[in-house]
Amino acid sequence: MAFFSGISIQKRDSASEADGGELFKGAAFIAAGVLAASFMTMEISSVLKLGLLAVGVVLCAVGVKWIVKYWKDNKAFEEFVPEWDKGRGMYDRFAKELNLWYEKGITPQDCDGDTAYFLKLQKERLDKKGLKLHESVVPSKGTSYGTGKVSRKSLWYTTDMMYENVSRKLSFENENGPVYERDTEMAMYEIVAHSPNEAQTQFIRVTCPNCGAVNSVSKLGEGCPYCGTVFQIKDLFPRVINLFFIRSNSSAKNGQIFRQSMTFSMSGVFLVMLIANIVRGGQPLPLILLASYFAAVLVGGFLGFIVADIRLVATLFDHDGMKHLPILKWGSSKRKIKNTMLRYDKNFSFDKFEGQLVSLVRMAVLAEKPEELACYRADAREPLFSDILEMTYTNGICLNGIRMEGNIMHMSVRTWWVNHYEEHGKVKKSGDCIDVTFRRNVEKQEAPGFSITSVSCPGCGGSFDAVRQKKCPYCGSEYHMEEESWVIEQMHLIR
Numbered sequence: 001m002a003f004f005s006g007i008s009i010q011k012r013d014s015a016s017e018a019d020g021g022e023l024f025k026g027a028a029f030i031a032a033g034v035l036a037a038s039f040m041t042m043e044i045s046s047v048l049k050l051g052l053l054a055v056g057v058v059l060c061a062v063g064v065k066w067i068v069k070y071w072k073d074n075k076a077f078e079e080f081v082p083e084w085d086k087g088r089g090m091y092d093r094f095a096k097e098l099n100l101w102y103e104k105g106i107t108p109q110d111c112d113g114d115t116a117y118f119l120k121l122q123k124e125r126l127d128k129k130g131l132k133l134h135e136s137v138v139p140s141k142g143t144s145y146g147t148g149k150v151s152r153k154s155l156w157y158t159t160d161m162m163y164e165n166v167s168r169k170l171s172f173e174n175e176n177g178p179v180y181e182r183d184t185e186m187a188m189y190e191i192v193a194h195s196p197n198e199a200q201t202q203f204i205r206v207t208c209p210n211c212g213a214v215n216s217v218s219k220l221g222e223g224c225p226y227c228g229t230v231f232q233i234k235d236l237f238p239r240v241i242n243l244f245f246i247r248s249n250s251s252a253k254n255g256q257i258f259r260q261s262m263t264f265s266m267s268g269v270f271l272v273m274l275i276a277n278i279v280r281g282g283q284p285l286p287l288i289l290l291a292s293y294f295a296a297v298l299v300g301g302f303l304g305f306i307v308a309d310i311r312l313v314a315t316l317f318d319h320d321g322m323k324h325l326p327i328l329k330w331g332s333s334k335r336k337i338k339n340t341m342l343r344y345d346k347n348f349s350f351d352k353f354e355g356q357l358v359s360l361v362r363m364a365v366l367a368e369k370p371e372e373l374a375c376y377r378a379d380a381r382e383p384l385f386s387d388i389l390e391m392t393y394t395n396g397i398c399l400n401g402i403r404m405e406g407n408i409m410h411m412s413v414r415t416w417w418v419n420h421y422e423e424h425g426k427v428k429k430s431g432d433c434i435d436v437t438f439r440r441n442v443e444k445q446e447a448p449g450f451s452i453t454s455v456s457c458p459g460c461g462g463s464f465d466a467v468r469q470k471k472c473p474y475c476g477s478e479y480h481m482e483e484e485s486w487v488i489e490q491m492h493l494i495r
């Protein structure tokens with residue numbers, strides 16, 4: 001994605017991939033060596049024979065040296081275990097915390113209340129099903145790779161969308177042992193808020209890292225009114241405000257596909273030609289070899305190129321069992337949503353909107369009692385949702401329609417997911433679509449640092465947990481989240 005402007009890449013130290021050029025050089029030297037040595041079978045002077053044999057042996061030795069080097073580099077690359085490095089910054093720090101959460105149940109420190117709440121909901125769902133989820137993410141291996149970052153500055157703070165290809169291991173286990181295991185290559189996205197504008201700290205709301213109540217940054221600097229803890233800005237920022245995974249192959253994986261296809265197809269064509277010509281007979285061996293080399297390079301190379309291309313294109317469309325996504329509609333949906341929303345909010349960012357949507361749906365699906373969430377205003381949830389254990393958003397979203405009712409916008413979208421769910425004690429994977437209708441009051445700008453799990457009452461300013469109660473415990477007025485942010489008014493699963 002590096003061809004979009006405004007993207008910076010932070011490199012990661014990693015074992016380098018073996019150089020495919022060395023493999024090719026090695027093969028070429030050996031081929032030439034074998035050709036020279038093959039003149040042993042011809043009726044020529046023995047001095048010439050011995051000379052050519054010597055040349056052949058030397059060429060083969062050089063070729064073998066290259067191949068051994070390639071093989072060693074490749075082995076070192078395969079055995080290299082990449083690790084997160086806290087010194088690289090927030091992206092790595094939070095990835096490490098995420099692994100610790102799944103391994104030891106330690107709650108991440110560097111994320112906001114909503115992300116931590118989602119992890120807690122997922123654990124409750126798994127506990128209820130008698131399952132344990134082990135999940136670990138490590139950076140994908142390969143040269144020229146690192147963490148991508150797109151920054152956006154708003155009036156209140158800067159938000160970075162950071163992403164990198166990771167290898168993600170998922171395994172589910174019940175009391176009898178593992179029931180499901182899977183390794184996939186994903187892009188892991190972390191949305192990070194940082195560098196708050198000092199002049200705006202009284203308007204920026206964050207959840208208190210200690211008690212979870214929502215307050216302005218300047219108030220937390222004086223001491224949280226609920227738990228009394230005093231925070232400095234560096235305790236509150238940077239913070240991960242959203243996390244999601246999108247299915248995607250790393251460049252190392254693509255390189256491997258390419259080399260593999262070429263090697264197989266070239267050596268395949270060479271062997272077929274060689275055997276066919278020897279069986280047919282009548283030609284001197286050097287000529288047979290030469291003809292086979294030509295066929296291997298020209299025909300085999302061409303075939304290999306085509307096969308590699310087909311395989312690479314296939315991986316682009318292999319979304320891990322994801323349902324078919326109409327690409328044209330997908331492209332125009334993004335544009336339509338953006339254009340419509342920019343009319344109401346000049347700071348509208350599609351990435352942020354998409355991230356919000358992902359967390360809302362995930363929360364509504366994983367909550368045991370969604371009707372208690374202030375962000376869920378739909379009818380009783382369909383029973384199939386209650387078996388979902390893990391959700392991966394695939395970046396697939398199509399707009400079904402936008403309807404205005406006064407200041408209230410109703411937006412219907414279809415979203416594409418790869419979900420893991422439980423059925424009769426087994427864990428299964430499924431490409432699901434979820435149709436969702438959201439609504440919100442578009443006349444009101446969303447407050448920076450808005451939280452789904454912790455809100456501040458527009459009536460009295462009191463902070464309370466909107467996940468468990470819809471009425472403010474201080475002044476009793478009912479809380480309408482659609483006045484501040486998106487809420488779900490309809491949700492339907494298509495499996």
Ligand SMILES: [Zn+2]
Pocket residue numbers: 208209210211212213224225226227228229
């Ligand atoms: Zn507090």
Ligand SMILES: [Zn+2]
Pocket residue numbers: 457458459460461462472473474475476477
């Ligand atoms: Zn109140």
